[in-house]
Amino acid sequence: MLVAIFSNRRLLAAAALVRVVCHTWCSPSTTRCLLLFRLHAAAPCSLSLTPSASAVSFFHFSLPPQPLFPAPQPQPPLPHRPIMSAATEFLKALQxxxxxxxxxxxxxxxxxxxxxxxxxxxxxxxxxxxxxxxxxxxxxxxxxxxxxxxxxxxxxxxxxxxxxxxxxxxxxxxxxxxxxxxxxxxxxxxxxxxxxxxxxxxxxxxxxxxxxxxxxxxxxxxxxxxxxxxxxxxxxxxxxxxxxxxxxxxxxxxxxxxxxxxxxxxxEAPAQPRTYIPDEGRFLVKGL
Structure with a gap:
């Protein structure tokens, strides 16, 4: 069975194309093709079933006009703290x-x-x-x-x-x-x-x-x-x-x-300034 899902009635031409493809390279005796038009939430619609001469069936939904690609809705910003910033704060705490x-x-x-x-x-x-x-x-x-x-x-x-x-x-x-x-x-x-x-x-x-x-x-x-x-x-x-x-x-x-x-x-009194030996004698970095 072939299942095609469409989000708008403007894609009826695509449905026809699928029907042609089914006739061309699918065995009518073993193949069923179900074309679904996705319903917009809470949108009124009507359904009709039209069997074709072959074993391909089409379900047609009448939908109100909808934009093909709806504009994305703005999302609330996620709480975000840069990872490097958090790591730097941790280093400062250790210092x-x-x-x-x-x-x-x-x-x-x-x-x-x-x-x-x-x-x-x-x-x-x-x-x-x-x-x-x-x-x-x-x-x-x-x-x-x-x-x-x-x-x-x-x-x-x-x-x-x-x-x-x-x-x-x-x-x-x-x-x-x-x-x-x-x-x-x-x-x-x-x-x-x-x-x-x-x-x-x-x-x-x-x-x-x-x-x-x-x-x-x-x-x-x-x-x-x-x-x-x-x-x-x-x-x-x-x-x-x-x-x-x-x-x-x-x-x-x-x-x-x-x-x-x-x-x-x-x-009661701060520590003396800390001194460090050179990094060159403490670290090896490979593959960077």
Missing amino acids: QRRSIYSIGRKPLSLTNEQVVALVQGLVREAPSAFNVQSSRAVILFGAQHEKLWDIALEGMKAHGVSGDALEAAKQKIASCFAAGVGTVLFFEDTAAIDELKKNVPAYAHNYDSFSLQASGMAQYAVWSALAQAQIGGTMQHYNELIEADVRKQFDVPASWKLISQLPFGSI
């Missing part, structure tokens, strides 16, 4: 993340509860190999935050730091870390990594490295997001000096391995 050593306790743009929710959301969304989700965080405020940095100072003493070096460390801890509002401690759950090694042994030798990559992405996400909220901070690594006491003081599970500490607070 705002800096190491802010001069932090304080002036009112922040986020409440403590909002900081907790932000950290939870960012660590939750950070990617991890095989979706193992091994990153963990402990968020400290107030006296618990101060206790952490007391532990850090005691840890330095226990590891033989003394004299002028200890005094310098004491001043730095007091003004750059303990002076803030809180601290985020980042951990990796070794139990989750060990389970992954057992279940997917083919890449077991890489999982410790993959775990650190996952932690790094979680840390970067939290640090950058705090910077967007005008909250300053730095990433510290007092790990071996404090890990045992941190686990005891804050009831941290034994399988959680301490990776870094992010003290944060109000920005």
Whole structure:
């Protein structure tokens, strides 16, 4: 069967042409040709059926005159944000993340509860190999935050730091870390990594490295997001000096391995201008 669809009665000549074609190269005993004239929405019409001498049938619709190609109707503009513009804004947000050593306790743009929710959301969304989700965080405020940095100072003493070096460390801890509002401690759950090694042994030798990559992405996400909220901070690594006491003081599970500490607070002084090594030594581009 041949089906021809026309949108206007001015195409009746085309219908006649189809009829001729059917007579010419279609077998009348096996072919049926149905010609349809598309009805305009809500338009009055009449239908007549005129069988021809052959096996070709025509359905004729009488339509009111309509333009052959109606003018396109204007469409409302779609919400549009250039992709490159959005990517550039994201880059600017990352550029705002800096190491802010001069932090304080002036009112922040986020409440403590909002900081907790932000950290939870960012660590939750950070990617991890095989979706193992091994990153963990402990968020400290107030006296618990101060206790952490007391532990850090005691840890330095226990590891033989003394004299002028200890005094310098004491001043730095007091003004750059303990002076803030809180601290985020980042951990990796070794139990989750060990389970992954057992279940997917083919890449077991890489999982410790993959775990650190996952932690790094979680840390970067939290640090950058705090910077967007005008909250300053730095990433510290007092790990071996404090890990045992941190686990005891804050009831941290034994399988959680301490990776870094992010003290944060109000920005009391901006970071120094950042310098960059030449791009020529950092990137290779092929095929562009």
